[in-house]
Amino acid sequence: MSLLKNVGTIGGLTMVSRLFGFARDMLLARVLGAGGVGDAWQLAFQLPNIFRRLFAEGAFASAFVPLFNRRMKEGDDISESRRFAEEVLAFLIPVLLVFGTLAIIAMPWIAGLFANEGIEEDPALMDLAVLMARVAFPYLAFMSLATLFAAVLNSLSRFAAAAAAPILLNICMITALVYGTTLGDGVEARRQVGFYLSIAVTVSGLLQLLWLGWWARKSGFRMSFQRPRITPGVRELGILILPAVLGAGVYQISRFIDLFFLSTLPDGAYSYLAYGDRLNQLPLGIIGIALGTAILPSLSRMIAVEDAGGASRLQSNAVELAMLLTVPAAVALYVTGSAFTRAFYVGGAFSIADAFTTGAVVSALVIGLPAYVLIKVLIPNFFARKDTRTPVYTAGASLLLNIALNFLLVPRLGVIGLALAGALAAWSNVILLLILLARKGYFKLTNRVYGRIARIFVAAALMGAALYFVTPLGAEYYAGGVLERIGAILALVLVGAAVYFMAAVALGVVNRSTIEQFTKRPG
Known part of the structure; x- marks a missing residue:
């Protein structure tokens, strides 16, 4: 199956989920608002969501997939890979039970560590949080098992x-x-x-655990x-997963x-x-998770059979496709x-x-949007080779820069500075990943790809200029009736x-050869 088709399958369903997420957040904004119970929620x-993305989606998946694929390659059937998955599942369950229990017991301290003044100064609100x-x-526990x-x-x-x-x-x-909309508008109703x-x-x-478990059984x-x-096998996974927490989970x-x-x-x-x-x-x-998820199994298989050329082409296609889709998205959201x-x-x-402040935060966040996606696209190249140490170093450097920028920007720009610091730190991580991929001989962008990326930026800039002039024309409609919005x-x-x-x-950014390049079956 081609890279574009795999990304389309994952990205299309992810888009459906994100649209449901929009509906959810639209209701959240109207029901809970900003501040008070809204901040507490x-x-x-x-707290569980960051742990989920950090350990389950980031470290676990990145470390597990190459080991699982290697066992599928070495055996004539899936019995060896199934045995490995069963060993991991057996070890994972008690670890999650212990960690979850300790976290629930320590939750007053954990929540107190991150609560702002508005929550801390209201004991009832703190108790609710x-x-x-x-x-x-x-x-977290259910989703960690579901991730397996x-x-x-x-x-x-x-x-x-x-x-x-x-x-x-x-x-x-x-x-x-x-259901909450039927409870009224008071503070108690929001609680x-x-x-x-x-x-x-x-x-x-x-429900997600049951859903994925059922599909795994249905797939044999x-x-x-x-x-x-x-x-x-569990010991090898543990060795890989510890540095992967930093390498794959820098964003979290x-x-x-x-x-x-x-x-x-x-x-x-x-x-x-x-x-x-x-x-x-x-x-x-839609783009980052889809690309990162789609290329890791293919990269693992190509590297296992020492197909360096195929792995390099797949990585180049993923980088180019990421930029083709994320640069215009970032420019558009920055302007609008x-x-x-x-x-x-x-x-x-x-x-x-509240909306104008949130809009300024969006503009700062999307400066790093292409970088966040490129991180997800580049890191699988290390994990496919069981190199989980290198991303640790780039993640550490990026985090140090993020902290320094937070101290510099947050006192001056508030929450906008927080968003901007993360975006700039993400770009530093991308630059370090590209440098180290080239030094280790894993992957190097060609001049052709650099040229195409430059043209993508030019096309996105032309689009941004058009949106800059068009956006103010609809000012009276953005907060109007439903049809007007x-x-x-x-x-x-x-x-x-x-x-x-x-543009x-x-x-020449999009042409017949581009489409053929992305629709060709990898390997």
Whole structure:
């Protein structure tokens, strides 16, 4: 299956999930607003979610897939890979139980570490944040187990089930929010909504685990439960996964740093960053996760059979496709960020002023959007070779820069400075990854690819200029009626897409050879 087809399958279903996520956040903004219970909920939701992305999606998947694929290659059937997966599952369950229990017990301290002044100064609000985080935290355990099944399915080139699973999270949360709209508009009603949301998060984790387990069995991969043992395979995975926490999870670690600095900012900062990141996560999730997920199994197989040329072509295609899709998305959101936040979020407890602040956060976040996606595209090249140490060094350097920039920018720009610091640090990580890939002889961008990337930036700049002049024309419609909002945003999207496509064709960025390059079956 071609890279473009794999990315399309994963990205298409991820887009459905992100659209459900938009509906969820639109309801969240109207029901909980920014600050108060809204901030308490964002804090409670971030804690299990960051751990999930850091350990489950980042480190575990990146370390597990190459080891799993190697066992599939060495055996005539899947029995060896199944045995490895069963050993990992048996060891993972008690680890998650112990970690989850300790985290729930220590939740008052954990939440207190990241709570801002608005939450800390209200004991009832602090208690609510701790309660919501405790109720939602089992989601981490369910999703960590679900990630094992997702990694197995992706290695079998069955991407759809895992890409569709997050839709269940958004459906559960939307259900809780719709019910919450019947409870009234007071503070007590918002507290009840927050509690129901935390239940919905944990229920969604269980549903995703059952969903992926069912699809694994349907695909002929049936796993039995064993006594936990530290086998050679589990030990090898553990050695790889520890540095992978930093190497693959730099973005999520930076979110922990963000939480610390958010605790120093005024009421509402949690919500502004969360709602702004929703717009940033749409292209990041659709393109970055899809590309990173799609290329890791193929890279692992090519490297295992010493097909250096095929691995290099696949990596080049992934980098070029990432830039082709993310650069225009970043430029468009940078220019139109406040238009989108006004259209999606204004209403109920979320004001126009909240939307403008969130829009400024979006503009800062998307400066790093191509970098975040490139990190997800480049790191699999190290993990496919079981090199998890090198990304640790680049991640460490990026994190140090992120912290330094936070100290420099947050006091001056507030939550906008926080978003900008993360974006700049992400670009430093990309530069270091490219340098070290070249030095180690793993991969080097050719002059042809550099030339195409330069033309992509030119096409995106032309689109950005057009949007800069068009965006103010719809100012009165962005916070108008439903049809007015839809029409105004649709007009921006159509103008941006049309200008970028025409510029890309005129500059030779998109042509028949490009399409053939991305649709060719790898390997």
